[in-house]
Amino acid sequence: MTKKEFDYSLYLVTGRDLLPPAKDYLESLEEALKGGVTLVQVREKTADTGEILDVARKTKELCDKYDVPVIIDDRIDIALAMGADGVHLGQTDMPVPIARALLPPDTVIGKTCNTPEHVRVAISEGADYVGVGPVRGTQTKKVKHPVVGPRGIGEMLQVLDGTDVKAVAIAGINSTNVLHCLWGSVSPTGHQLDGVAVVSDIMASQDPYASSKRLSDAIKAFYRSPLRTFSQGLSTAPYKVEGIKTAVGSILRSVKQFSPLVHQITNNVVTNQSANATLALGASPIMATAPEEMADLSKVTGALLVNFGTIQNLDGMLEAGRNTNINRKPIVFDPVGVGATAYRRESAQGLLSAWQATVLKGNAGELAAIANSSEVQAKGVDSLGQGFADPASFVRKLARQHRCIVVLTGVTDWVSDGHAVARLSNGHALLGEITGSGCMVGTAVATFCAGASTAAAAGRAADAEDDGMLVRGDMFVAAIGGVLAITIAAEIAAAREDVKGSGTFLPALIDELGKLTAEDLASRANIALV
Ligand SMILES: Cc1ncc(COP(=O)(O)OP(=O)(O)O)c(N)n1
Numbered sequence: 001m002t003k004k005e006f007d008y009s010l011y012l013v014t015g016r017d018l019l020p021p022a023k024d025y026l027e028s029l030e031e032a033l034k035g036g037v038t039l040v041q042v043r044e045k046t047a048d049t050g051e052i053l054d055v056a057r058k059t060k061e062l063c064d065k066y067d068v069p070v071i072i073d074d075r076i077d078i079a080l081a082m083g084a085d086g087v088h089l090g091q092t093d094m095p096v097p098i099a100r101a102l103l104p105p106d107t108v109i110g111k112t113c114n115t116p117e118h119v120r121v122a123i124s125e126g127a128d129y130v131g132v133g134p135v136r137g138t139q140t141k142k143v144k145h146p147v148v149g150p151r152g153i154g155e156m157l158q159v160l161d162g163t164d165v166k167a168v169a170i171a172g173i174n175s176t177n178v179l180h181c182l183w184g185s186v187s188p189t190g191h192q193l194d195g196v197a198v199v200s201d202i203m204a205s206q207d208p209y210a211s212s213k214r215l216s217d218a219i220k221a222f223y224r225s226p227l228r229t230f231s232q233g234l235s236t237a238p239y240k241v242e243g244i245k246t247a248v249g250s251i252l253r254s255v256k257q258f259s260p261l262v263h264q265i266t267n268n269v270v271t272n273q274s275a276n277a278t279l280a281l282g283a284s285p286i287m288a289t290a291p292e293e294m295a296d297l298s299k300v301t302g303a304l305l306v307n308f309g310t311i312q313n314l315d316g317m318l319e320a321g322r323n324t325n326i327n328r329k330p331i332v333f334d335p336v337g338v339g340a341t342a343y344r345r346e347s348a349q350g351l352l353s354a355w356q357a358t359v360l361k362g363n364a365g366e367l368a369a370i371a372n373s374s375e376v377q378a379k380g381v382d383s384l385g386q387g388f389a390d391p392a393s394f395v396r397k398l399a400r401q402h403r404c405i406v407v408l409t410g411v412t413d414w415v416s417d418g419h420a421v422a423r424l425s426n427g428h429a430l431l432g433e434i435t436g437s438g439c440m441v442g443t444a445v446a447t448f449c450a451g452a453s454t455a456a457a458a459g460r461a462a463d464a465e466d467d468g469m470l471v472r473g474d475m476f477v478a479a480i481g482g483v484l485a486i487t488i489a490a491e492i493a494a495a496r497e498d499v500k501g502s503g504t505f506l507p508a509l510i511d512e513l514g515k516l517t518a519e520d521l522a523s524r525a526n527i528a529l530v
């Protein structure tokens with residue numbers, strides 16, 4: 001028996017208890033269907049059986065008009081009585097094989113999964129789809145399982161590789177975070193969600209048509225285009241060194257032309273020199289930390305840098321990142337000293353779960369801690385030893401895991417989008433003798449990301465179709481540009497006669513950053529693609 005093919009992309013899970021006062025269930029449902037809901041689940045937790053059956057029948061009658069299938073939560077008897085297209089079963093509900101034996105053979109069966117192991121069991125039991133989560137916190141239901149974030153969803157999706165079992169994420173999804181959820185949950189193997197399940201953003205809405213339409217538009221934009229990274233080389237042609245050098249120069253020109261606002265939440269050791277480095281490159285720094293101002297600020301900034309060297313403003317970092325994602329601007333995350341304490345490790349995981357970083361930047365010790373690798377150790381904010389045996393493979397893998405650009409700093413710097421890897425061999429030993437040179441690299445990367453994204457926005461037609469990108473502009477090239485700006489300016493500064501040591505080097509570095517041209521970058525950049 002062939003199974004019914006569902007469009008899982010915008011899966012409405014109902015809940016009459018959430019309707020705003022004076023909103024009628026069937027009217028709200030019809031508005032939601034008009035707005036683009038593709039699948040409906042009847043989820044009734046408190047009503048009597050007769051009432052649930054009545055609601056389920058009326059739901060089916062309405063959904064049939066829109067050719068949208070109906071799934072019943074938990075209740076096999078209701079599904080049988082009204083001829084549902086499917087049922088959804090939780091971990092403590094009837095086992096899938098027993099439900100399968102009771103229901104007509106073409107009935108679709110979904111199962112709630114909170115861990116990769118749950119997914120393995122659901123596959124072996126013969127589930128047709130899995131509802132994976134909780135992806136975020138939610139007010140709609142007391143969820144027993146901890147929030148897994150998009151990355152946790154990606155781990156569950158990877159278990160589905162090679163099967164035709166579909167997957168939707170659930171919990172806390174709304175039109176402002178749906179793109180992050182879809183983008184960030186793609187597994188390192190490229191397995192993506194088939195859709196998202198939403199309750200309150202539609203059911204509690206005064207305008208369910210508008211709420212569903214906003215979700216539907218964002219979801220369609222994401223699925224319209226092939227799966228991409230934050231770089232552009234893969235979709236067009238493979239990167240070439242000369243092309244990167246030219247592109248880096250044009251981003252520097254964009255920084256000077258647009259002078260984007262670079263919002264930085266950074267540590268109090270480097271705040272002043274990072275602001276000066278931003279100014280020197282031609283952009284405009286704003287070092288704001290209060291959570292209350294993030295919504296406003298993120299509308300006008302070009303990029304955000306989150307550097308948690310002195311980690312005092314976690315709420316500000318969370319809010320800044322969420323809002324920067326909503327406004328589809330780049331976020332550079334510099335988890336300074338992340339391996340040093342459990343608090344830092346947990347904070348970094350919390351931030352990486354709450355928002356999608358565009359660039360993840362760190363030294364070997366920091367990135368090893370993020371990757372849970374014991375290959376490189378750290379002491380405080382410094383990395384110990386020789387670094388990774390195979391840095392190219394390390395950055396490529398980490399970039400795939402985190403769906404972002406990874407910058408590994410050291411004597412040699414490595415940048416990857418999960419496919420291409422660039423080895424950068426500029427710099428000077430004096431960089432290691434001043435405090436905060438790594439933090440300045442983060443600032444320069446954020447500044448180049450701001451330049452690239454601002455230029456991409458300026459180049460887009462006002463009526464251009466949404467391409468579902470979380471950030472526009474080539475962030476792989478921007479990250480390379482930021483690293484080169486600091487390392488090349490350092491080479492020029494260190495060669496100056498007036499530079500006698502680290503004390504005279506820092507102001508000279510700022511001076512040379514200010515004088516740096518596209519031509520300097522192109523002629524001095526030592527880039528190899530590996
Ligand atoms: C699509 C989807 N995913 C998960 C759930 C949760 O179902 P369950 O675990 O049975 O919990 P309750 O719905 O009974 O609270 C769902 N309903 N739909």
Ligand SMILES: Cc1ncsc1CCOP(=O)(O)O
Binds near residue numbers: 013138198
């Ligand atoms: C039914 C269910 N199962 C896990 S979370 C959840 C509710 C999600 O609701 P919302 O979309 O309003 O966060």
